[in-house]
Amino acid sequence: MKADENGFEVTQEQGGWVIHMWWPTGPVSGGPQRITIEKAEDAPAREVARGISTTVLRRLDLAGAVKLVEENAPQAQEALEDVAGALNQLGTMAGLLLEREGVSAAYLAVLVSAYKGMSDSGAPAPVPWLARLIGRRPETVKGHLKQARRDGYLTTVTGKAGGELTDKAKAALSAITEPGQE
The missing domain is CATH 3.30.1310 (Ybab; Chain: A;)
Known part of the structure; x- marks a missing residue:
């Protein structure tokens, strides 16, 4: 193996x-x-x-x-826990950005990054999970994800959760991690 x-x-x-x-x-x-x-x-x-x-x-x-x-x-479980911790941090960060800036480019980029990570991990129900972290209802998070797709931050995967981050989302994430870039 x-x-x-x-x-x-x-x-x-x-x-x-x-x-x-x-x-x-x-x-x-x-x-x-x-x-x-x-x-x-x-x-x-x-x-x-x-x-x-x-x-x-x-x-x-x-x-x-x-x-x-x-x-x-069990070895893989440790790696999974590390990923879950990082995704929780992203979700919490999205909630803070939403409180501070509203539905901004930074918020949408962090939201779709957390959503993609959760979807890619195969975990069921990423929207309710994100809703709990952000402190909003699942319907609100679904609306924000639809807006993120419309605004070009996340691609669509027909029939299932997830998608790919677009260059626009990557640029917005880069601006957050590298202060001074807008």
Whole structure:
């Protein structure tokens, strides 16, 4: 098994095939998010000539792979707690900016940065979480996120939470972290 700050990879061999299964860092809630199957370097031609069979797929030890990742998840839990702490700080900062400046460019940039981080971490319900940190109702935060998208701070991801920070959002965040830039 390999692990890094992004996730865990478990590798299994089945006949002439090497299967890589990947989970993101965070709570393990089921099977892998990505599976890659490729020919093993020393695979006999006869084993790979007809491609990946259903037999290869049925022989995957998903339960064993999940167990292995769960056993190693405590290390990932520490990293997740660090990320959660940073996201809490961003959310709190957004609340302070909202109190001080109203719905400003700085507030929208910090809000979408916290929202994106929470969405990317796979945590459920980022809007209620942000609403608690900011001290506003979820409907208000949803309205601010819609405004941030309209104003060009966050891209849209159809059908799910999240998006990408735009150059406009990155510039606004940079102005906050580097005083004197406007």
